[in-house]
Amino acid sequence: MSLPGLLNANHRVRMIMGQLTKTYKRSRVPLYLQVASTLARRIEGGQWQPGQKISTLEELGAEFQVARVTVRQAIEVLENDGLVRCRQGKGTFVIQGTRNKRWLKLETEWSALIETIGDNVPRFIVGKGPGPAPAPRLDDGEGALAADYEHLLSVQSRNNQPYAVASVYLARHVYERALEQFRAGMALAVLPNLDGLAIASAHQTLVIGSADTETAELLKVALNAPTAEAHCVVVDDRGIAIYVGDIVYRGDCVKLDIDLLGGSVR
Amino acid sequence: MSLPGLLNANHRVRMIMGQLTKTYKRSRVPLYLQVASTLARRIEGGQWQPGQKISTLEELGAEFQVARVTVRQAIEVLENDGLVRCRQGKGTFVIQGTRNKRWLKLETEWSALIETIGDNVPRFIVGKGPGPAPAPRLDDGEGALAADYEHLLSVQSRNNQPYAVASVYLARHVYERALEQFRAGMALAVLPNLDGLAIASAHQTLVIGSADTETAELLKVALNAPTAEAHCVVVDDRGIAIYVGDIVYRGDCVKLDIDLLGGSVR
């Protein structure tokens, strides 16, 4: 049975469809936020330099095919975020305070990676208490599971700013060889210090994701903010995955540098 | 002087501040969308297996500290996206159809990269017409600018689905050595075919960004959807940047595979 009246009430589409409106409709995020974040990109990307006057509300409205009031609303968001300053009768200007985006360089080679994270001090999070840790997630070709794992959950910070949360599984027989070291610093940096431990392979996959509730809270970012999710697995000479780390980085601070010709990174 | 009555009327905002509400307020995205994407992550991350019944609306409402109607609204989004199926009186279940995410593997080594993109057929976009192309963006240590560049703008597709837009600058003296080839396929794959062209370095930096208006339109994604932005520079033996490519990938399909041991000593 159909209820045309009801459907009509719910699906009465806008007759006036701007250029952007089609693109906009692909997302359910409010229009003024989409405009705001586009403008923010222009500023952070250097397209609009600090001190410079940006386009007028009129021009921006025409460009994005939205009402002037909507642009105004977007600009208000930027002003609250300290990106621009509006001057009645003069225009809107990019704030001088040059926000230097501090990139966090993700190393793609073992020794460089160890070096950069060596003196990181993670803040460990108490999990659900002791007990048998659940097995880590392993994809095909990432080695066999060890008998038992120790699970370490931590937040990585730099300049007092959290930039990543790490969920690390360490094979128990490895963990127990250096309890204090593993509890003091980055597990990955400890591994090479262990005598007689042969590392057969160490690889990492990286995908783009978004912050869930817990991650957002720990990283102090918005829910669903873009993230880089690294899945790192170290396998010993017997084919056992002794280290499995799932590390979620803030998306706005990771930078990967890849030398396509091999050899060392610049 | 205080006017408790008035203040009360205006400020009787949410006395009940849920766990999520604080995190939620960091983002201005509608609450039900934030809940939806958190739930989607649980499903895609395997936390809720296909066929399994997920928590009840009541439970989810309690967990996220939102109204049951709001959870309902979030679930509705997932149902429309084909992730779950709701059954009155029974519960909500994860759809069986295992939607295998087709990852686009971004190669991190020259020969593998060339191989994978070799038979890509880009769709070129007519730019602002011929004329002196603006110089490409070059960071420190990325070589010196050539005298003149040819600018190629293209969309990369796979299975008729666009996955990247590429903005490529080719030094004119290189471009003119193989016009047809450069116009037919991927510029990067053509370079090794040119005799007497010595490639001194080829490297790539990768950051996470979000789609601007044009990119969103070309990739058929939402405005501000997460992207992977690759900046690739090839320098010849005279220190001239002969190829500068800025490639924006859809964030939901790129996957990086990095061998940390890469043939070096640990």
Place this chain on the structure above:
DNA sequence: CTCAATTTGTTCGTATGTATG
């Protein structure tokens, strides 16, 4: 078969947010 418990589906009223002209 009836009854109660559980769970999703729907509607209402209210308040606030979003977008337009």
Place this chain on the structure above:
DNA sequence: ACATACATACGAACAAATTGA
């Protein structure tokens, strides 16, 4: 600044399907 229309979010109440006692 205002009027209008629609979207978002809440609590509450009730309807409908499923299950097991």
